[in-house]
Amino acid sequence: MTEAKVNNAPMVEFIVDGKKCSAPRESSLLDFLLANGYDIPYLCHNPAVKPYGACRLCLVEVKNGRKTKLTTSCNYPILEGIEVFTNTEKVRRNRKMVMELLLARAPESKELRQMAKDRFGIDADKLPFEKNNGNKCILCGLCVRVCRELVGIEALSFAGRGEHKEAISPFHDVASTCIGCGACAVACPTNCIGLDQVITKRSLARWNRELPMKTCKRCGYAYAPMFQLEHFQNISSVPADFFDLCPDCRK
Amino acid sequence: MERIKSIKQLQDLEATLAAARKSDRPVVTVCGGIGCTANGCQKLVAEFKKLISEKNLGDKVELLVTGCLGFCEMGPVVVVYPQKTFYKKVQVADAADILDSAISGKAVERLLYTDAEGKKIEKEDDIPFYKNQKRELTGILGVIDPESIESYLAAGGYQALAKVLSGMKPEDVINDIIKSGLRGRGGGGFPTGKKWESCRKAADKLGASKRYVICNADEGDPGAFMDEAVLQGNPHTVIEGMLIGAFAIGSDEGIVYVRNEYPLAIKSLSAALAQAREAGLLGKNILGTDFSFDIRINRGGGAFVCGESSALIASIEGFVGEPRAKHIHMAESGLNDKPTVLNNVETWANVPLIIKNGVAAFTAIGTGDVTENPWNGSKGTKIFSLAGKVNNTGLVEVPMGATLRDIIFGVGGGIKNGKKFKAVQTGGPSGGCIPEKYLDMPVDFDELSKVGSMMGSGGMVVLDEDSCMVDFAKYFVEFLCEESCGKCTTCREGLARLKEILTRITEGKGRADDLELIEAVCETLSQGSLCALGGSAANPVLSTLRHFREEYEAHIFQKKCPGKVCKKLIKFSINDNCTGCTVCAKNCPQNCISGARKEKHVIDSAKCIKCGVCKEVCKFGAVTVE
Structure with a gap:
């Protein structure tokens, strides 16, 4: 089962906050809202991967037929005649609660605290809940999803259920198939992967992975992880010595 | 058995097999359901077999191990035909007497059911537990052999399939199911026929040749086992239902998603599938027609969430059992992105019944008027797993619209130990609690949701006056x-919070603004x-808060637990009734009760762990809880 597929979909008309709009049928409501200047908070969405609907911050109200429902906009497919409300009291109240729940989970995340303060006026130190100290991960799943959907490696996965769910390397061991591309770290909204590089070695602390870097034959710059280049070599048809030089020296 | 080659041959089989199986011998049926199995019915069966062979009674009496007979409280249960004499709590040592009495026709008095007034009741049908039910689906569990396709055929099995294949169009079948008003027994209550119709239409429109029918036998509610009972006791009816559904939507592949913790059901279903294939009722060109269909079993790992349709599909596809948004219906894009119809075991089991007995027979039972719209009522029967503080626990089947009072007091025989009814939780762990004032409410899909609960899994947990509703809500939230x-985030973190x-409320640390x-x-x-x-996880909390708010407030503001359950809020003490018999002191695991013989005893509160043993063993009502 996939989310809405938008290939040459017909344009449909719908209403956002009283304003008539049009977009391809079944395209992501959040993408549309963001592209049209609506200020919608989100953490687990990234246009490079399929909508997932985990963080629940992008809640809006949608009226479809007779029913008006609270729903996340990232995985809501735009349909003919729907009416969207992006900023009702109910929407604001529930988004704020979601933010508080996220903060209680990951109070150590600077990014989260900043967002809570700027967008919701929430002081992370004055939550009505106990805090789950020592945690930065909000389980948005972007690391797992970019690795699977974008990089095509699937070095990571989720384990456990409920509160005990984690995004981990297999068995908390070394993520032995990780190519060190760092896409997970770039996608992570709370900066909890721990990507680091010391000259010829790159490390991803969260996945217990350390990888040697390839040095450019000409300038000596350690420009990319060896495994990543091997992976590129395997999936492309570039010459065997293509990656001997760094992109700059290749020019 | 031999392959059945035509519809005509199948139609003739019912009579021939029934005649061939008819015997003058009395039949001793032993319930082989999970409740009775847990109570040791396998040993009983072995004993019956041993005695029959030792005493050479093979031509005088027949032994039949059936599916669940429902009255788990009384297990192991034995029923002797043709008198239909019901025996309760039968032990291995009773087997010989039952065999003798089956042959002589005189009942074994000591094993008969005794009603509330102390009267012995001989026949199953006269026992209130059975008399007050309507056993459309479960009645047959007591008379057929789950392991024999012939047994099902002799009882009229697969005749609905014969009817469908002898001239009905898929649209006719769908129409019948819509008209019957059958709604999803998994709890959602979506009209089954409408689901089939939208799947067939969507698939035809998309030009999708591959379509799936799935049976949801995940039954994640730890307190419900009606799906297990049907699947184990009458697997062929589920197969027949799926065959009819597959014919209606144009599918050639079916999957039964069953939790791995149901080994008896899996064994029974696997055997049934093999028999059905051998008989030509599954596979290519069924009964010589163009219709081909087969079913495979997919065993689930036992995650509660995998009963949710999209998580179930993810699990079959080999992914982590996580739900996905369902803005695009499964009828259009389900398993492997193909149009899919997913129904629950009990829903599938109702399908042959409707086709065979006709729409009118089905709509005669239940609430509302579904002639115009299947949403306008709840038709047929519903099986519930009755548990908790009720006298007759077990599997009960009642018409839709029966009141909670009918179920709990009529069938269930009222509250255990003469206590007072407090509430009933319907619909499994995420169902709501319904208080006494709604006892006369008819039970159907729509009425239950009006009071903050749901049909859900069909679990029904009865609570008595000694229950604490805050503790209850906490238990299910956990x-x-x-x-x-x-x-x-909302589910994971919301529930954790x-x-x-x-x-903290149950520990007496609740805050004024906690509610x-x-x-x-x-x-x-x-x-x-x-x-x-x-979406439903808040039900246990919201419904108890709605109907028992004063209990929450007592915990928070008075630091008291009215149900006297929450350990941090109660205190055990000994009153003047104490005779100094020393029984409490001897049984106290903490050794915190002191006092001389024939003198009033004292509990040391500092050491007391509030286990309640003293209260249980005291014969003089001298232990009080505050």
Whole structure:
């Protein structure tokens, strides 16, 4: 089962906050809202991967037929005649609660605290809940999803259920198939992967992975992880010595 | 058995097999359901077999191990035909007497059921537990052999399939199911026929040749086992239902998703599938027609959330059992992105019944008028797993619209130990609690949701006056917290925070604004979650808060637990009734009761762990809880 597929979909008309709009049928409501200047908070969405609907911050109200429902906009497919409300009291109240729940989970995340303060006026130190100290991960799943959907490696996965769910390397061991591309770290909204590089070695602390870097034959710059280049070599048809030089020296 | 080659041959089989199987011998049926199995019925069966062979009684009496007979409280249960004499709590040592009496026709008095007035009742049908039920689906469990396709055929099995294949069009079948008003027994209550119709239409429109029918036998509610009972006791009826559904939507592949903790059901279903294939009722060109269909079993790992349709599909596809948003219906894009119809075991089991006995027979039972619209009522029967503080626990089947009082007091025989009824939880762990004032409410899909509960899994847990509703809500929140898949924030974190708040309330640390906070978290949890698990997870909390708010307030403001359950809020002491018999002191695991013989005893509160043993063993009512 996939989310809405938008290939040459017909344009449909719908209403956002009283304003008539049009977009391809079944395209992501959040993408549309963001592209049209609506200020919608989100953490687990990234246009490079399929909508997932985990963080629940992008809640809006949608009226479809007779029913008006609270729903996340990232995985809501735009349909003919729907009416969207992006900023009702109910929407604001529930988004704020979601933010508080996220903060209680990951109070150590600077990014989260900043967002809570700027967008919701929430002081992370004055939550009505106990805090789950020592945690930065909000389980948005972007690391797992970019690795699977974008990089095509699937070095990571989720384990456990409920509160005990984690995004981990297999068995908390070394993520032995990780190519060190760092896409997970770039996608992570709370900066909890721990990507680091010391000259010829790159490390991803969260996945217990350390990888040697390839040095450019000409300038000596350690420009990319060896495994990543091997992976590129395997999936492309570039010459065997293509990656001997760094992109700059290749020019 | 031999392959059945034509519809005509199948139609003739019912009479021939029934005649061939008819015998003058009395039949001793032993319930082989999970309740009786847990109570040791396998040993009983072995004993019966041994005695029959030792005494050479093979031509005088027949032994039949059936599916669940429902009256688990009285297990192991034995029923002797043709008199239909019901024996309760039968032990291995009773087997010889039952065999003798089966042959002589005179009942074994000591094993008969005794009613509330102390009167012995001989026949199954006269026992209130059975008399007050309507056993359309479960009645047959007591008379057929789950392991024999012939047994099912002789009881009229597969005749609905014969009817469908002898001239009905798929649209006719769909129309009949719509007209019957059958709604999804998995709890959602979506009209089954409408689901089939939208799947067939969507698939035809998309030009999709591959379509799936799936049977949801995940039954994640720890307290419900009607799906297990049907699947184990009458697997062929589920197969027949799926065959008819597959014919209606044009599918050639079916899957039964059954939890691995149901080994008896899996064994029974596997055998049934093999028999059906051998008989030509599954496979290519069924009964010589163009219709081909087969079913495979997919065993689930036992996650509660995998009963949710999209998580179930993800699990079959080999992914983590996480739900996905269902804005695009499964009828259009389900398993492997193909049009899919997914129904629950009990729903599938109703299908042959409707086709065979006709729409009118089905709509005669239940509530509302579904002639125009299947949403306008709840038709047929519903099986419930009755548990908790009720006298007759077990599997009960009643017409839709029966009142809670009919079920709990009529069938269930009222509350255990003469206690007072307090509430009933319907619909499994995420169902709501219904208080006494709604006891006369008819039970159907729509009425239950009006009072903040749901049909859900069909679990029914009865609570008596000694229950604490806050503790109860906390218990289920803890369960759901463990079973949430953890994907979306509102469900994962919302439940964890609810657990935290409820825990502090039960420990006497509740805050003045906790009830408002609970309501706020519940709104986001129930309306902002991705799937139905999160959507319904607030029910146990919201319904108890709605109907028993004063109990929450007593915990928070008076630091008292009215149900006298929450250990941090109660205190055990000994009153003047104490005769100094020393029994409590001897049984106290903490050795914290002191006092001389024939003198009043004292409990040392500092050491007391509030286990309640003293209260249980005291014969003089001298232990009080405050």
